[in-house]
Amino acid sequence: MTHRRFWAILVDVRIVINGWFRDRLTTGSGQYLAALNEWLPRVGDEHEFVAVQPAGPRATQSGAAPGVEWTTAPTPFDHVSENLAKLWFEQVSFPAACRRLRAAVAFVPYWAAPWWSPCPVVVTVHDLIPLLLPAYRGGALQRGYTWLVGRTARRAAAVLADSEASRQDVIRHLHIAAGRVHAVHLAADARFQPGADAATLRRVRERYALPDGPFLLYLGGFDARKNLARTLEAYARLVQRLAAEARDAPRLVIAGKLPATDSAFAPDPRPIIARLALTEHVHLPGWVDEADKPALYALAAGALFVSEYEGFGLPVLEAMAAEPRSDAGPMPGE
Secondary structure: OOHHHHHHOOOOOEEEEEOOOOOOOOOHHHHHHHHHHHHHHHHOOOOEEEEEEEOHHHOOOOOOOOOEEEEEEOOOOOOOOHHHHHHHHHHHHHHHHHHHOOOOEEEEOOOOOOOOOOOOEEEEOOOOHHHHOHHHOOOHHHHHHHHHHHHHHHHOOEEEEOOHHHHHHHHHHHOOOHHHEEEOOOOOOOOOOOOOOHHHHHHHHHHOOOOOOOEEEEEOOOOHHHOHHHHHHHHHHHHHHHHHOOOOOOEEEEEOOOOOOOOOOOOOHHHHHHHOOOOOOEEEEEOOOHHHHHHHHHHOOEEOOOOOOOOOOHHHHHHHHHOOOOOOOOOOOO
């Protein structure tokens, strides 16, 4: 099911959206919200869309799209505690705003439906990582929050999932009737497309000091489920095998903001790179601007995405949509 088909089920209604992640474009939920902000009015122009963002220091006026009205809702914790402010916003401020705005439908685009709402709730559950992966369950407060949003998802009128795999996880682990859970697939943003111009590619190559020859690209986070340690071990074996054949391996570019500290939850790749004697083979450009990602994928000879668990894995589609340039260079064995 597409977003167009799902929202077409509703007829001429006011839909109020939880906009907590409006200023968090570095997160998956923030990017999902930004895409909804742009595209929902286009595919559901018979509806009225109002988005509610937190008040206080995080309120922003940027990124507003025609067809979506933005408003704010305060919490008692806006200048005290972000975690408490988030919980209050989700469970008190947002449903109160729905009542004030006379919403016909409340839409929460991440796993945090309110316990009570004055209208039917639609919630997107992207994945069940904190429920299914022990390393992500956190302490007692985090586990309590996961318990809460698991229960509130069961009270929602409809649950959206990013993939059929996620849909089955929601049905199986949250014990929600299959008829209330809908797979609404994601798509790469329109900026990810082949044919990046030479000037843009040259600028991005220079900005991130990318290798001149062919390179493999990993672009993403560094938490343990991303599986970078095993990726580096596999890459080390490739380097050794090609060296034995007197051939050079493609460089490996690992892009993204490095962890502030090395931990089991988010291993710093640099000690692993040093241990595997890959310092001369791996390039770490650091944080990559969102606008530069399509060109980065286009410059790569291949993109790596070896996560152990994802709700969907949108970077795969982004890399496929951007398409490597034909002159990116041959891979070993070609």
